[in-house]
Amino acid sequence: MDDFLVIDRVSKSFGSQRVVEEVSLTIARGEAFSLLGPSGCGKTTLLRMIAGFEQPEHGRILLGGRDITHLPPERRPVNTVFQNYAIFPHLTVWDNVAFGLRMEGRSREETRLEVERMLELVRLSAHAKKMPVHLSGGQRQRVALARALVKRPEVLLLDEPLAALDLKLRQHMLAELSSLHAQVGATFIYVTHDQGEALSLSNRVAVLNEGRVEQIGTPEEVYESPSSKFTAAFIGDTNFLTGTTVSAPHEGCVHVRVDGIDGSPWIVTHRLPQVLGQTVRLMVRPEKIHLSPQSAAVNEGMNFFSGIIDEVAYFGPHTRYRIRAGVHAITAQIQHGQPGSTLARGDQVRVSFHPDSARVMGMEVGG
Amino acid sequence: MKRSRIPVLLTWGVIAFLFAPLLVLVVNSFNASRFGGAWEGFTWRWYQQLQHADDLWQSLALTLEIALAASFASMVLGTLAAYVLHRYRSRLQSAHSILITLPLFMPDILMGISLLSLFVLGGVETGVLTIWIAHVTFCLGFVTMVVLGRLQDFDFTLLDAARDLGATRARAVRLVLLPLLFPGVLAGGLLAFTLSLDDYVITFFVSGPGSTTLPLRVAGMMRTSRSLPVINALSTLLIIVTFVLATFSFRLHRRA
Amino acid sequence: MRKSLRAGSVQWLLTLPSLAWLGVFFVIPCALVLLTAFRPADVYGGVGRGWTTENLTVLRDPAFVSVLWRTVWVSAVTTLACLALALPVSLHMARCGPRQRQWLLLLIVIPFLSNFLIRVFAWKSLLHPEGPLTRMLAGLGILTEHATLLNHVGTVLLLMIYTQLPFAILPLYAAAEKFDLTLLDAARDLGAGPWCAFVQIFVPGVRRGLLSAAVMVFVCSLGQYVIPQFVGGVYDEMFGNQISRRVFAERNLPQACVLAGALMLAVIVPMLASALWQRLARREAAP
Numbered sequence: 065m066d067d068f069l070v071i072d073r074v075s076k077s078f079g080s081q082r083v084v085e086e087v088s089l090t091i092a093r094g095e096a097f098s099l100l101g102p103s104g105c106g107k108t109t110l111l112r113m114i115a116g117f118e119q120p121e122h123g124r125i126l127l128g129g130r131d132i133t134h135l136p137p138e139r140r141p142v143n144t145v146f147q148n149y150a151i152f153p154h155l156t157v158w159d160n161v162a163f164g165l166r167m168e169g170r171s172r173e174e175t176r177l178e179v180e181r182m183l184e185l186v187r188l189s190a191h192a193k194k195m196p197v198h199l200s201g202g203q204r205q206r207v208a209l210a211r212a213l214v215k216r217p218e219v220l221l222l223d224e225p226l227a228a229l230d231l232k233l234r235q236h237m238l239a240e241l242s243s244l245h246a247q248v249g250a251t252f253i254y255v256t257h258d259q260g261e262a263l264s265l266s267n268r269v270a271v272l273n274e275g276r277v278e279q280i281g282t283p284e285e286v287y288e289s290p291s292s293k294f295t296a297a298f299i300g301d302t303n304f305l306t307g308t309t310v311s312a313p314h315e316g317c318v319h320v321r322v323d324g325i326d327g328s329p330w331i332v333t334h335r336l337p338q339v340l341g342q343t344v345r346l347m348v349r350p351e352k353i354h355l356s357p358q359s360a361a362v363n364e365g366m367n368f369f370s371g372i373i374d375e376v377a378y379f380g381p382h383t384r385y386r387i388r389a390g391v392h393a394i395t396a397q398i399q400h401g402q403p404g405s406t407l408a409r410g411d412q413v414r415v416s417f418h419p420d421s422a423r424v425m426g427m428e429v430g431g
Numbered sequence: 432m433k434r435s436r437i438p439v440l441l442t443w444g445v446i447a448f449l450f451a452p453l454l455v456l457v458v459n460s461f462n463a464s465r466f467g468g469a470w471e472g473f474t475w476r477w478y479q480q481l482q483h484a485d486d487l488w489q490s491l492a493l494t495l496e497i498a499l500a501a502s503f504a505s506m507v508l509g510t511l512a513a514y515v516l517h518r519y520r521s522r523l524q525s526a527h528s529i530l531i532t533l534p535l536f537m538p539d540i541l542m543g544i545s546l547l548s549l550f551v552l553g554g555v556e557t558g559v560l561t562i563w564i565a566h567v568t569f570c571l572g573f574v575t576m577v578v579l580g581r582l583q584d585f586d587f588t589l590l591d592a593a594r595d596l597g598a599t600r601a602r603a604v605r606l607v608l609l610p611l612l613f614p615g616v617l618a619g620g621l622l623a624f625t626l627s628l629d630d631y632v633i634t635f636f637v638s639g640p641g642s643t644t645l646p647l648r649v650a651g652m653m654r655t656s657r658s659l660p661v662i663n664a665l666s667t668l669l670i671i672v673t674f675v676l677a678t679f680s681f682r683l684h685r686r687a
Numbered sequence: 688m689r690k691s692l693r694a695g696s697v698q699w700l701l702t703l704p705s706l707a708w709l710g711v712f713f714v715i716p717c718a719l720v721l722l723t724a725f726r727p728a729d730v731y732g733g734v735g736r737g738w739t740t741e742n743l744t745v746l747r748d749p750a751f752v753s754v755l756w757r758t759v760w761v762s763a764v765t766t767l768a769c770l771a772l773a774l775p776v777s778l779h780m781a782r783c784g785p786r787q788r789q790w791l792l793l794l795i796v797i798p799f800l801s802n803f804l805i806r807v808f809a810w811k812s813l814l815h816p817e818g819p820l821t822r823m824l825a826g827l828g829i830l831t832e833h834a835t836l837l838n839h840v841g842t843v844l845l846l847m848i849y850t851q852l853p854f855a856i857l858p859l860y861a862a863a864e865k866f867d868l869t870l871l872d873a874a875r876d877l878g879a880g881p882w883c884a885f886v887q888i889f890v891p892g893v894r895r896g897l898l899s900a901a902v903m904v905f906v907c908s909l910g911q912y913v914i915p916q917f918v919g920g921v922y923d924e925m926f927g928n929q930i931s932r933r934v935f936a937e938r939n940l941p942q943a944c945v946l947a948g949a950l951m952l953a954v955i956v957p958m959l960a961s962a963l964w965q966r967l968a969r970r971e972a973a974p
Contacts, residue, residue, distance in 0.1 A: 115591075117591055117594075117595075136594070138596075138599055139597075143595055144591075152592070152607060153589075163606075167597030167598050167602070168597055211596065212595075
């Protein structure tokens with residue numbers, strides 16, 4: 065991986081509040097990267113520092129080996145799609161897209177060709193003469209995209225690009241952004257608080273919390289193997305159970321006892337060296353849990369225990385159950401057509417999960 | 432649920448109340464009666480007399496000159512004041528904001544007498560210049576408020592966007608902020624223009640010989656009851672002009 | 688450090704023009720009024736040397752006390768009448784669509800863009816003894832044959848209300864525009880009648896606008912002197928007439944300054960106090 069955009073131990077405070085704390089990231093050329101986190105985690109500030117609207121107090125930002133930390137925004141090969149799109153209301157669609165080229169002093173003919181090409185790419189050619197007030201939300205977003213992309217930026221920053229759109233349009237634009245990224249080939253950096261967006265749009269995700277990077281990895285990595293409780297809880301739903309490691313039958317495998325549930329100790333696949341007798345946090349995603357009638361036979365090698373269904377919520381493609389097992393409450397999500405998708409409140413069930421689908425993490429990580 | 436009709440009726444009642452005297456004035460400008468009482472037939476006579484009322488036209492010209500100069504100066508000062516009030520949060524701006532708003536709540540007569548005291552004690556001869564100063568002083572707050580309102584609606588990420596697309600700070604202000612702010616500045620200027628045109632009380636205090644503005648002239652004519660129908664004719668023309676100006680500024684206000 | 692220093696001086700530089708202008712042409716003149724009140728008048732209508740408290744005796748003149756009382760009650764009645772009219776009007780405007788709303792606003796503002804004196808003059812001809820209104824009222828038997836609508840304290844009130852009405856409507860409209868109208872529907876839904884919803888929900892909802900409208904109208908009315916001068920009777924003088932008479936007829940600027948200074952303190956002190964109070968309240972509200 066080449067080090068195209070390097071964020072090197074960057075910190076930023078507003079007043080006495082530290083919003084970005086020693087953040088280091090390396091992003092490759094052409095990558096689609098997401099900064100994911102709840103509001104106030106510092107992701108927007110980080111984006112604004114890459115764009116040049118804010119200056120870090122400490123640390124450097126390098127682009128293609130060049131230090132751009134103190135370069136003003138107009139001199140960076142970086143362009144932004146703003147959260148509210150920031151379309152100039154007094155200029156037509158055409159003039160909005162041409163704005164950046166005019167700033168570069170490009171020739172009239174060149175500007176015309178580039179703008180036309182770009183409007184075609186985002187399918188707005190028919191609206192070129194319109195004023196922004198007459199555009200729909202989706203069209204405004206495409207103007208913002210065209211306006212930034214026409215400058216052929218090396219890095220395109222997108223601040224919550226889908227937040228202002230309704231659900232239907234959001235799904236459509238999700239696909240559109242991915243194909244645009246493939247066509248343009250620039251580095252895309254998304255800022256979002258929506259895990260679904262981050263996972264589907266990007267090659268890699270950085271999860272931020274309180275100004276720090278919690279985890280960096282591919283969508284699969286951060287979803288399947290969260291390194292902290294925060295990441296696990298923020299990305300998708302998770303069952304957390306506190307237990308103790310009791311034995312390690314062989315390499316990469318550990319037995320965990322969870323108090324208050326019959327059937328444990330359970331066996332869990334685990335890659336990291338584990339100290340026995342340690343208190344750990346066991347994590348299982350709701351969709352990894354299987355439910356079967358109490359009487360049914362259990363597959364060999366599965367962990368299982370029994371419980372009572374407390375709550376049923378029907379979601380169309382799947383159903384969510386809340387199951388009481390001893391003193392614990394477990395959430396399970398069952399696809400329709402799967403076994404156990406038609407249970408009712410009060411049913412006795414056998415709850416099972418595969419050793420590979422559970423994760424064990426130490427208590428101290430992520431609080 | 433039925434809504435009360437009282438607010439609707441009252442609104443139109445109030446509008447009728449506001450327009451009634453103006454209507455009488457316009458009608459009377461075509462009334463042959465010298466004292467504007469009963470209708471004594473249609474006439475153009477007052478408009479003909481108005482054509483030759485040189486002193487009135489001179490006063491009007493002077494009033495317009497002062498109004499133009501005063502609204503221009505207050506536009507510049509007010510826009511700058513609105514910008515800093517919006518841009519900075521500091522002790523200085525708290526004091527500044529109180530200083531800007533106080534004159535808005537000051538009775539005209541106090542503004543007049545205080546400026547008169549300044550000019551008398553400072554040995555400044557009252558005249559066109561002192562009227563201009565007074566007008567800029569009382570227009571400043573109004574312009575600032577109008578521009579400030581516009582600034583508060585302005586989306587400052589547009590400036591970020593312009594810089595992101597390669598504009599320098601100065602170019603972003605010139606190409607994005609100013610064009611979007613201009614209708615507000617102009618609306619403030621028009622407000623100042625009409626306020627200046629209209630002012631009688633303050634002008635009366637700080638005017639001198641040879642600086643008789645139109646309101647002063649009209650007041651003189653009212654006091655001496657001289658050629659009153661001519662005032663009607665002139666007023667009718669002025670009402671038409673203000674109507675046009677107001678509609679124009681209204682359009683400006685709405686477009687942006 | 689250096690950067691913040693520079694930002695500070697830029698702020699000062701940009702604030703200076705308006706600050707200096709208002710300092711020289713507003714603050715200093717106001718201070719001069721208060722100072723001149725303690726100067727003797729000279730015989731030529733100017734301001735003499737030395738200091739004196741003699742001018743202050745004008746405040747104890749019994750004739751002046753009755754003028755003061757009239758000024759206060761005329762201003763109070765004007766304020767109440769303007770608010771009573773402006774509240775329902777602003778409610779109606781808030782209920783209209785944006786387009787109609789702006790046209791109504793324009794209709795209300797336009798009469799006030801024409802010259803103030805011309806409007807006074809228009810009222811004079813409307814209320815003229817031979818004018819349409821007097822004739823109509825006489826015809827209906829409401830007025831006796833030779834009664835006049837002019838030169839009466841009622842006429843002064845009518846014109847004061849007429850002149851001040853937009854200063855009540857505009858701030859109230861600004862407040863009503865931001866008022867959530869569904870609150871009125873909610874009140875009706877919960878069993879309130881239209882009047883009850885208006886008084887208990889709308890009026891408190893626009894209280895900020897109500898306050899600034901009341902202050903604006905009351906304060907401007909206190910200083911009014913042109914209306915009593917042109918349409919009032921001999922006995923309808925107000926505070927402002929006393930000031931202007933001393934400036935222009937008696938040419939006694941120091942005595943005029945005593946009256947103006949008293950009015951100024953009566954206007955500025957409560958306003959500064961309320962501004963300060965609001966600031967303190969805001970600071971307390973902030974964490």
